[in-house]
Amino acid sequence: MLEIQHLTKVYEDGTRALHDIGFTVRDGEFLILIGLSGSGKSTLLRCINRLVEPTEGKVIWNGVDVTAASPRGLRQIRRNIGMIFQQFNLVKRSSVITNALTGRLGYLGDFTSMLGQFPKQDRLHAMASLERVGIREKAYNRADSLSGGQQQRVGIARALMQNPKLMLADEPVASLDPATSHSVLKYLEQLNKEDGITVICALHFLSLARRYGTRIIALKGGEIVFAGLPAEIDGARFRAIYGEEAIEVEIA
């Protein structure tokens, strides 16, 4: 279970990215964060695994205080949290399978990983993960030779290698076409339903949020303006979240 308490993030130039955010995520949920660009979704996700240091507040995951963890403890926490990104963040020149294998770095010591030698079972696990996301045949291609959707699937495979209990997705489909977006989100749904991984996913499109999420939290200006079930977002609430001039667009 993930608890966020009074989370606040103020950047050095005074920008207030998050203000007193608090909510709870139960195991097995598919929580979706929605909101305008700049409303704090990415910052919130990064505060959960402390890629960004919160100014105030606590993040407690399965009883462990992430915000107060030592570097060693943080490493152990992070290796159980997988993350995928809007820009995929793969190492472009490395092969697909090397990218997937970097997911195991949290579990390996410095010296073994330094030489690029991963244990055999990790290599098998990596191939299995790539198979699972359907790009096994591209295993030895360079990562930047893949299409956007394929690259995101490599990202998912990398996260899977960590055997995560929690998956953070920062606008994973924002750079993808509608069909590929559905395909990627279906993988996430599969991980959520079959493997029981809790997923927190930031999305742009409300239609996707409605289709895949079990719960929705909406941010505006760094504050929560809605927390509840997808069906509860009606026209009025939609305008409150996205602003007066927003029109809902169906992503087929």
Added chain:
Amino acid sequence: MSEEQGKTIRGDKVIISRESGSVRVGLHRVLGLITDVLALTYFYATVRLLLLQFPAAKQAALQNPGTPVLYLPWAVIISLAIAVACLWGSLAMSLGGRLGNTIYFRKGSKSIPVGWRLLHGVLKIIGMAPAYLGLWWLHTHSPSFRIPTLAALLLLLLFLWALIDPKGQTIPDKLAGIQVAVPEVKELRDVSIRPRPWYTHSWGALVLAVLILSYTTGWVITKINLKALLTDADNAKPLFIDLVTPDLFERSPVQQIVRVKYQIPCSATPPEPAKIEPDKPSMVITRGGTCGDRGDLIGVRGEGFSPNAKGTLFWVDPIGMADQIRGIVVEPDGTFQYNFNIPLGVRGTDYEIHEVEVSIAVPTGPYQASRTLRLVIEKMVETIFLALMATTLGVVLAIPLSFLSARNLMIHNPLSAVVYYITRTVMNIFRAIEPMIWVLIFVVWVGIGPFAGVLALSLHTVASLAKLYSEAIESIDPGPIEAITATGATRLQTIVYAVIPQMIPPFISFTIYRWDINVRMSTVIGLVGGGGVGFLLIQWINLLQYRQAATAVWAIALVVAIMDYASAIVREKVV
């Protein structure tokens, strides 16, 4: 300028807020003033230089050293420059003010009238009067200039600061009711205002004037003479011919030597005259018999020699010492005929037998690589390996240094920041000194030869590559770093898996670039003793043996071209 809710429209910018009256504003003003003074001094120096090009002005200057405008004491120049800069600044026409981003304004009014601006400028000049007087006194009274000069300049600067109170308003400002500020330009452009072209601004016109002046001065200082290019082309012709006929092949020469006896002075039994023999080269004395005295005129005739060959006539004295008389050329029919006087200084006791010797070198035999070519090939090999060793050594040392010079890795804690600054500065200094100069230093240290060259090139390579690599490190994509950190990787693992793979293309690219440079440099460091083919080149040039020098030049061009081509292929395949 108009004011509207804290907004000011100036030219094509909309200024939202201002920071007036602070140390920062004071600093901007001082910098602006210094810029103006430098600009005016430069202006004066270039105008003076151009004026001196006119013969009349030059004459006047030589005859009368104190000619105004042409020769002013430095103190006067600086003082005038400061005075003009102050006035200029007040009238809002100053380049330094523009660059220093300061504006003058009066609270509550649209613009400041010219009269107040003039007053402001004059008040500033008056305020600096003590400094001028002190400067003038020092100039006229002090015998040696150094310490007093520095003291004077310091005094001047102190005055500038003393006149600026902590609020950034000098006394002249207060008296003229003017405020100075450094504007914060929050909105860049109000699109309804069309921007004026840069040269219509007063400072733009000034910049234009400075550019024209600079280029004219440049033309004069570098003594550009286009006429000489055309009329003196003949000077280069012989050199050019030599350069396009390099010394590559030679044939081993075969000597034809014939000697004829001669007695000094004549005795009762002079030597038998020689005869022309039909099937081999032979020579006879046609005039003067076979004996005579020093200084007598002798004629010799040869037959059966190689047509058109070149040779030399020698006088050989009784103990076998040869004295060169003259060079000869064989006619197309294989004969030659020459007259000469017996050299007066030949040694020998009376009645001894001397000899006339003709020595002809005939190039026969197969063509083979000339000595020049063999030397050049040997040295080119040395040159290439020189470049290889220097580049490798440079790369190996540059890698750790580049990590220490990378801002994004080092700036986080104070200790590493210090290391960063030290490394950067040292590398900058080493890079600023050309390899040719380093070679001079190392030649003294380890002696002339390729080792000095390797050391010099390596040093420069390390400095250059460390900078290039560190720039590559600083420009890496932070995305993969973020992603791999998120998996729980340690800092070291992140560097190995996210940073290093991103650096390989620029790394290889820069290494190849540096290799190309080193190949070129290694060919010329021999000019100052660093080994390699430059060593041969400078010797041949000094001996005016341009054909041999041409061989070296062509070899260098060929090797460099091949190396460049190879680098391009490697670059294509690997990067």
